[in-house]
Amino acid sequence: MVQRVARAMKAALGASGVCVLDASGPGSGQSVAHLHFHVVLH
Template sequence: MDCVFCRLIGEDTAHWVAREAEACAFAPLDPLAPGHTLVVPTSHYAGVFDTPPDVLARSMTLVQRVATAMRTTLGATGVNILSASGPGSEQSVPHLHFHVVPRWADDGISTWPTGVSSHRPTADPLTHLADALR
C-alpha cells in the first residue's frame, strides 16, 4: 500500500500537532488558514465507511480537542471541519482524514472551502496548538 499519511506516520516526518495511539494531528502541505490541521487515524482506513466506530470516535475526540485549542490558543471564533469519503466525494488521499480549519470573522475566506485565510498571527500557530494539546 502506498498511502502518504501512513508513510508520514510510519516515518515520523510530519509537522506534528498531536500524536495519540489511535489518532494523530499534523499540518497539511497547503493550509487554508494559519493553524489548519489534519486529524487522521493512525491505522489505515480508506474512509468513514470502513473505519471501526471506536476508531472514528477517538479521531473525532481529537478533532474536538484540536478545535478547542484553536479557539483558546489562536483566538479563532469558529472552525470548519471537512472530510470526504469515497470516490464520488473528491477525497484527495484515500485515508480517512479531517481538515480542522480555524476561522476568524475577518479572515477573508468568502468561498469556503476554496478560499485562503488572510488572517496573520504573530507567532507559529502549529507550535501553539501542539503545546496546548500536550
C-alpha cells in the same frame, strides 16, 4: 479527538469559529485511502 484539537486551536489562536471538514472516500482525490480532517479557523 478532532473536537479536542479544534477547541484547543480555537482557544490558543483566538479564533471566532471553526470548520471541520472530512476528506475521505473515493471522491476526495486521495492516492492512498485514509481518513483525515481539516480544521479551519475563522
